[in-house]
Amino acid sequence: MHLLTVDDALQMGRDQIRELHKDYLNAGLVSMLSLLNFDRRFTRAQGIYVWDAEGRRYLDFLGGYGALNTGHNHPHILEAVARVQQAPNLLQAALNPLAGVLAHNLAQLTPGPLKRVFFGNSGAEAVEGALKLARIATGRTKIVYCTGSFHGKTLGALSVTGRTKYQEPFVPLLPGCIPVPFGDLDALEDALRPGDVAAFIVEPIQGEGGIIVPPNGYLKGARELCTRYGALLLADEIQTGLGRTGKMFACEHEGVVPDILCLAKSLGGGVMPIGAYITTDEIWKRAYGSLDRALLHTSTFGGNSLACAAAIAALEVILTEDLANKASESGAYLLTMLQELKAKHPLLKDVRGRGLMVGVEFAEQQKGLVGKLSFGVLQKLSDEFLGSLVAGELLNEYGIITAYTLNNPNVIRLEPPLAVTREQLDLVVDALDTILSRRKGFLGLAAGSVKTVIRSKVRGLES
Numbered sequence: 001m002h003l004l005t006v007d008d009a010l011q012m013g014r015d016q017i018r019e020l021h022k023d024y025l026n027a028g029l030v031s032m033l034s035l036l037n038f039d040r041r042f043t044r045a046q047g048i049y050v051w052d053a054e055g056r057r058y059l060d061f062l063g064g065y066g067a068l069n070t071g072h073n074h075p076h077i078l079e080a081v082a083r084v085q086q087a088p089n090l091l092q093a094a095l096n097p098l099a100g101v102l103a104h105n106l107a108q109l110t111p112g113p114l115k116r117v118f119f120g121n122s123g124a125e126a127v128e129g130a131l132k133l134a135r136i137a138t139g140r141t142k143i144v145y146c147t148g149s150f151h152g153k154t155l156g157a158l159s160v161t162g163r164t165k166y167q168e169p170f171v172p173l174l175p176g177c178i179p180v181p182f183g184d185l186d187a188l189e190d191a192l193r194p195g196d197v198a199a200f201i202v203e204p205i206q207g208e209g210g211i212i213v214p215p216n217g218y219l220k221g222a223r224e225l226c227t228r229y230g231a232l233l234l235a236d237e238i239q240t241g242l243g244r245t246g247k248m249f250a251c252e253h254e255g256v257v258p259d260i261l262c263l264a265k266s267l268g269g270g271v272m273p274i275g276a277y278i279t280t281d282e283i284w285k286r287a288y289g290s291l292d293r294a295l296l297h298t299s300t301f302g303g304n305s306l307a308c309a310a311a312i313a314a315l316e317v318i319l320t321e322d323l324a325n326k327a328s329e330s331g332a333y334l335l336t337m338l339q340e341l342k343a344k345h346p347l348l349k350d351v352r353g354r355g356l357m358v359g360v361e362f363a364e365q366q367k368g369l370v371g372k373l374s375f376g377v378l379q380k381l382s383d384e385f386l387g388s389l390v391a392g393e394l395l396n397e398y399g400i401i402t403a404y405t406l407n408n409p410n411v412i413r414l415e416p417p418l419a420v421t422r423e424q425l426d427l428v429v430d431a432l433d434t435i436l437s438r439r440k441g442f443l444g445l446a447a448g449s450v451k452t453v454i455r456s457k458v459r460g461l462e463s
Helices: 006-011 014-024 027-035 075-083 097-109 123-138 155-159 164-170 185-192 218-229 250-254 281-288 305-320 323-344 368-373 377-398 422-438 441-462
Strands: 042-046 049-052 057-060 114-120 142-146 177-180 197-202 232-236 260-263 275-280 348-354 357-362 403-405 408-414
Touching: 014 027, 057 422, 075 305, 097 114, 097 275, 097 305, 114 123, 114 281, 123 155, 123 197, 123 232, 123 260, 123 275, 123 281, 142 185, 155 164, 177 185, 185 197, 185 218, 197 218, 218 232, 218 250, 275 281, 305 323, 323 348, 323 357, 323 422, 357 377, 377 403, 377 408, 377 422
Parallel strands: 142 177, 142 197, 197 232, 232 260
Antiparallel strands: 042 049, 049 057, 114 275, 260 275, 348 357, 357 408, 403 408
């Protein structure tokens, strides 16, 4: 038996890391990342920048899928975690003061009478807890969710995630989960009308669905319908929350107060994993307000000292650095610049978002002799991989990290840390402009990406 150490990991080269992942983790993911040279080794990160083992600097516009609102390794957050390293991190036979402080702060920051907090370790765990809360508090079992949504891949969260690709291999899922089109209030009312729905779970903006912004008034209308039919409104702000869309919480754009609000991702400041839901005192007491129900839903690591310290500090950074307002201003600037690109490049189908949660959608229709000779293969590749090819060009040629959205692979997301500068935004827009000008259509992008990957791998071998 030979065990490797932390020092071994820190000294490994790219090939060694790849082999470990192939042998002991997800070999398919290794192959996928290797195709576009996404398997490079990054060794340092600060703010919006990361550096690879060769010393090349990259702009991170992926932002941990929205988990890096405060940027990489913010010194105030790291300092807060260091300050509690001697405290008990896990001690269930006591009350953690850090958990109490974080819950208090969340109650101050969230809209309306939201007050009671449950801490877990991820967004999916927050959703799981919220679904259980809705069921026990209402005595109902049905959950309405939206097509195109993404709430996680654990069994309960997957049951209300609106893409069959992720659901079908694991059926049967939770019974009584009803999909409705996102943005369609008539369909929502039809689902709620029987009066047997525990909750409607919704993202204020669909992230993995392709950065889909609903029609104006949709959330407010959903709030009214849930109240009318006795269902709880469950807002999944795991990706949209904590300043990302230009307000502290995206539901505030319409003045909506949900019954349950889920948080994770940036709550841990990009340093520690932590998820949470917050609800009203009334709903909490209906669910868990008696001694015999107090331990019906728990989490061993939920509310641990290190994670809570990071979250307390992350909230301080978001407020003191005015990151929500910065996201609003920078996002408006970025969307304006991207709209100009859209008018210039036919390959750019749509640009949408709010704040610094922006999606760029690409469209390509393979027609003519090449498309016919390929028996539709090129069309399929275009439909499923165009976004990843653009992301590959941005990474390998321009040092800009992005990725496509899970439910729409032809949309790349732009979700940088909220303190991003206009100069950094300009670099991304200029890079996209150059790529779209130089690579005409899917075949041009594919050929260009292959050449770029080869050049990048050669540079890596030479260094």
